[in-house]
Amino acid sequence: MQPRNIILLIMGSVLVWGIFHAVGAYLFNYNLGRPAMVVGFTLAFLAFWGLMLSYRSRHEPPRSRHP
Numbered sequence: 001m002q003p004r005n006i007i008l009l010i011m012g013s014v015l016v017w018g019i020f021h022a023v024g025a026y027l028f029n030y031n032l033g034r035p036a037m038v039v040g041f042t043l044a045f046l047a048f049w050g051l052m053l054s055y056r057s058r059h060e061p062p063r064s065r066h067p
Helices: 002-030 031-059
Strands: none
Touching: 002 031
């Protein structure tokens, strides 16, 4: 499995985790503000992480295939 696929799998898992907690927040209080905040912060975290990975891939020198 390629590193990019692993990162996407982890990001997808974090998104599912955030949605799980958002549903739990809604069922606890039946107020849409709390789950919206949970999903919003989860998406903000994933967006920031994606931006940092993108920045790193553009500014990192290419690696050689032989260590």
